[in-house]
Amino acid sequence: MALRTLITRKSPISTHLGFRGLQTFSLPDLPYDYGALEPAISGEIMQLHHQKHHQAYITNYNKALEQLDSAISKGDASTVVKLQSAIKFNGGGHVNHSIFWKNLAPVPEGGGEPPKASLGSAIDNHFGSLEALIQKMNAEGAALQGSGWVWLAVDKELKRLVVETTANQDPLVTKGPSLVPVIGIDVWEHAYYLQYKNVRPDYLKNIWKVINWKYAGEVYDKECP
Amino acid sequence: MASTQGFSLSALSSNENVAVKIELKPPPYPLDALEPHMSRKTLEFHWGKHHRSYVDNLNKQIVGTELHGKTLEAIIVDTYNKGDLHPSFNNAAQVWNHDFFWESMKPGGGGVPNGELLELIKRDFGSFEEFEKEFKTAAATQFGSGWAWLVYKAQDNKLLVIKTPNAVNPLVLDYYPLLTVDVWEHAYYLDFQNRRPDYLSVFMENLVSWEAVSSRLQLAKKAQAAQN
Numbered sequence: 001m002a003l004r005t006l007i008t009r010k011s012p013i014s015t016h017l018g019f020r021g022l023q024t025f026s027l028p029d030l031p032y033d034y035g036a037l038e039p040a041i042s043g044e045i046m047q048l049h050h051q052k053h054h055q056a057y058i059t060n061y062n063k064a065l066e067q068l069d070s071a072i073s074k075g076d077a078s079t080v081v082k083l084q085s086a087i088k089f090n091g092g093g094h095v096n097h098s099i100f101w102k103n104l105a106p107v108p109e110g111g112g113e114p115p116k117a118s119l120g121s122a123i124d125n126h127f128g129s130l131e132a133l134i135q136k137m138n139a140e141g142a143a144l145q146g147s148g149w150v151w152l153a154v155d156k157e158l159k160r161l162v163v164e165t166t167a168n169q170d171p172l173v174t175k176g177p178s179l180v181p182v183i184g185i186d187v188w189e190h191a192y193y194l195q196y197k198n199v200r201p202d203y204l205k206n207i208w209k210v211i212n213w214k215y216a217g218e219v220y221d222k223e224c225p
Numbered sequence: 226m227a228s229t230q231g232f233s234l235s236a237l238s239s240n241e242n243v244a245v246k247i248e249l250k251p252p253p254y255p256l257d258a259l260e261p262h263m264s265r266k267t268l269e270f271h272w273g274k275h276h277r278s279y280v281d282n283l284n285k286q287i288v289g290t291e292l293h294g295k296t297l298e299a300i301i302v303d304t305y306n307k308g309d310l311h312p313s314f315n316n317a318a319q320v321w322n323h324d325f326f327w328e329s330m331k332p333g334g335g336g337v338p339n340g341e342l343l344e345l346i347k348r349d350f351g352s353f354e355e356f357e358k359e360f361k362t363a364a365a366t367q368f369g370s371g372w373a374w375l376v377y378k379a380q381d382n383k384l385l386v387i388k389t390p391n392a393v394n395p396l397v398l399d400y401y402p403l404l405t406v407d408v409w410e411h412a413y414y415l416d417f418q419n420r421r422p423d424y425l426s427v428f429m430e431n432l433v434s435w436e437a438v439s440s441r442l443q444l445a446k447k448a449q450a451a452q453n
Contacts, residue, residue: 198278
């Protein structure tokens with residue numbers, strides 16, 4: 001499983017990077033085939049989303065990291081600061097999508113199976129029921145203007161579940177430093193448009209059929225043992 | 226500060242709507258007229274669903290409020306609220322933005338402008354090619370949803386390229402809008418999927434209505450002169 005997220009050492013073509021070397025990133029493999037989430041999410045979308053969109057975030061993140069590395073070495077403070085938005089956009093895109101692929105699972109592998117044990121009871125305690133949580137996340141996801149994500153998060157300090165949204169590729173921590181993503185749902189149009197067109201609410205209704213609650217439970221248990 | 230509100234804005238946009246309801250205006254050409262550069266299917270969804278929803282949802286939001294009965298431009302400026310966005314801003318601005326977008330295109334469009342517009346582009350960007358590069362770069366690098374614009378900045382008597390996020394438009398930034406391209410993913414995803422740069426090239430080469438841009442520039446200069 002560790003090999004799924006490939007981190008490669010960049011080959012030392014540019015010797016100005018010095019002895020430190022720069023850790024760049026590669027596209028992680030999906031733990032399932034592109035078509036395995038159908039009919040909830042089409043294989044066409046999964047392939048584009050993974051091979052084009054996620055790959056582009058990684059490519060641009062690596063580029064920004066190289067530029068950052070160079071600017072840091074030169075002590076070029078204004079370039080370092082200027083690069084922060086490219087790093088947030090593209091690094092955030094890589095982080096968020098890496099989480100997203102793990103939040104999904106084919107039905108035969110448990111996709112859509114409701115949460116059990118501690119996460120299941122926490123959801124009932126905080127939201128009343130799983131249906132109520134889903135309704136809340138769908139409402140907030142549908143209402144999000146432009147591009148962004150809707151999250152089920154656990155506040156690791158307060159040991160509490162919350163629903164949050166973030167704009168563009170802002171990572172969840174921009175809404176609170178102690179927030180850990182449990183489930184993230186991409187509501188950028190590229191995540192659903194070819195299949196659901198403008199009807200984002202239908203995408204949100206259907207994605208729950210392939211949500212990987214088992215993985216979500218593992219994340220939750222780690223923060224709230 | 227030069228104001229672009231009121232009369233001048235109404236003169237710029239063809240939505241002189243002071244009626245009770247904001248209307249969904251059709252594009253000034255049939256939905257298949259921009260084929261093969263922008264598909265009929267895209268127009269059916271983009272105009273028929275997205276644009277229509279903005280209109281319907283805006284009307285629902287403003288009924289019974291003080292915004293009801295105001296012009297679309299007035300609603301946009303009011304709900305922008307100097308950046309502290311009122312909930313209806315997104316719908317109001319997106320209605321206007323899409324009207325402006327359809328009118329920025331025409332069948333058999335694209336190419337290079339002429340006359341005073343071309344002279345000003347050369348003056349303010351160096352050449353048409355440099356303008357096109359700057360416009361396409363702005364559109365390609367607007368992260369997430371948004372728009373790229375050619376605008377006229379009256380205070381400096383200058384043409385500029387700007388990009389805006391989500392529904393923000395030049396009306397609230399005190400510029401006269403002249404040309405726009407929609408870079409929300411729904412604008413190009415059916416025809417180009419992730420390939421936004423290809424969409425932008427096709428837009429520039431085949432779709433831009435330079436006549437519309439020129440007449441907007443004339444209106445803007447007239448409106449600005451009327452204020453001075």
